[in-house]
Amino acid sequence: MTLVYALTIAAYMGCGLYMMLSRHAVRMILGLALLTNGAIFLIFFAGRMGATSPPVIPRGIDALAADAANALPQALALTAIVIGFALTAFAAVLALQTYRALGTLDVREMRAAESLGAPDAPSSGRVKSDG
């Protein structure tokens, strides 16, 4: 079971890294989403897997049962899911807006920031800047 989980996480991470190597911004963002999910699986896995009972203390007893699940990784995974979702959503909107502004999401053609004030920029005309 452990090996299956480990291989699944490895496959997730591998796919994510492969997508990150793309030159297309949307594929990169998908790769980031996969990597985030892989990391969340890893957190969950770090809390040890196994047949456990819910981490609830029954009435009349003041300690957890020995086979109770570890609640902390679940809290961590939830936090990481929320953060990962928010940032992936932001990155997607950013990519959409960038596409609308630049007309491309191929990083080879995205030179707007690079050419702003570049040393080899043509020195005619004032360098535009928003400060």
Place this chain on the structure above:
Amino acid sequence: MVDRVVDFSALLVVWPVLIPILAAAVTACLWAWPTAQRAVGIASLVLLLGASLVLVWTVASEGVVAKQFGNWAAPFGISFVADPLSAAMVAISGLLAFAVGIFALADIRPRQERAGFHPLFLGLIAGVNGAFLTGDIFNLYVWFEVMLIATLGLLVINRGKAQLDGALKYAVLNLFGTILFLIAVALLYGATGTLNMAHLARILPGMEMSPGLTASALLFLAAFGIKAGVFPLFFWLPASYHTAPIAIAAIFAGLLTKVGVYAAFRVFTLLFEMEGGFMREIVAVVAALTMITGVLGAAIQWNVRRILSFHIISQIGYMLMGLAIATPVAIAGAVFYIIHHIIVKANLFLLAGAIHRAAGTDDLRKAGGLLKSHPWLAVLFLIPALSLAGLPPLSGFWAKFLVIDASLRVEAWWLAAVALVVGALTLFSMSKIWMEAFWKKPVLVRATPRTVPAAFLIPIALLGAVTLGIGLFADPFIEYARVATAALVDPAQYIAEVLPTLQPASPTGLAEIIENKGAVQ
């Protein structure tokens, strides 16, 4: 229930985060009233500066201060800890936020205010202070993400082509960095069963460096390396920093990379050792390459902001150099370096804004004649510029002196040589800005010189005065850096303050319970 009076002094460690978060919420509610947002922003920055100074005073006189959220005992809840290093970082960022807040009054346009400048700026400060103060490694990850989202919002505040392009590159590389951080946290938790840094500091020295822990340490190094902008992970920085409005670029330049450096110092003194496994060699080579690539990247640029962006990278190398040498003298030097650098670097960006205002351009080839039209600006520029290059008696001289002296003591000649050559090249870049913008005859003669608003000059003068103060009265600051280093090298007080119930006398205790629990599952 009512008789339980809230003790405000107990919240000492929390105020530097609570004030900007509350202010961010209030300014977000005042969305339609930019004037009110401005007032709330400045008021909260004054309060924040006060709270940070009280915190640093308390820590300096009474030692480490810790606070457990919800009164959950230490390893179970989230702790906030202020040791001398984090208190100093909070105080410096409070000062910087105040200075940049004043600068922003004249720099940030109504359109940018309507796009949410104030809430995002205050949110960023909250994230930075949270990262400095937290005593929990997962919580540090959360603050990193708070910082990241606020940063991205500030970067695209103009929605221009260059901003969007820069922000997308910034977002992808920094998100990748935080994912590495998250993986490192997961591996660390899997090996130790705890996330509280003080608790980790107690457990880890007794553990063997398993492959999982080694991977975790290397991932931490890579994640903080991306945040700090070290070679070869710095490409997001020169791709984006020059596109942001100058007040925003100044706060980024001052604080963001330094949070990465701070986190590296925290993790590689408190949790992991620098000894063994080629860690020191890796960090030393990375530090040297960071210094060199940064300064050479700056040398070919003609745009003031791009020159300064590349110099952030080269200066990060000096701080890492202190971590690589890892003797107490070297770490003290690096701590002093961080404090000096935050002030100087942000001040130079503010000056770049003032130069832009006075000359009408960021391009040095087209600027000129500012010495005649704005002599005071020239004087104010010289202070941080010469300090960055490391000329006595300014703060940069002491910072470089301490770090290079430490490298000579351990006979790391090549590292010292690199640092000295890079210092000379820094002077070259600074004199380039001086010659082109201030000294040479103006390319375009104006009948009436363009005025630089007082809201630009006041923060520049304030930060310049601090730089001069650190340089002329370096002794108390160096002494403070030594105290901070002593607390980093020997974290006994840090651990005792966070985990008062678990004294080292009884090694059996919580760690064992947690380990048993891990084994059961």
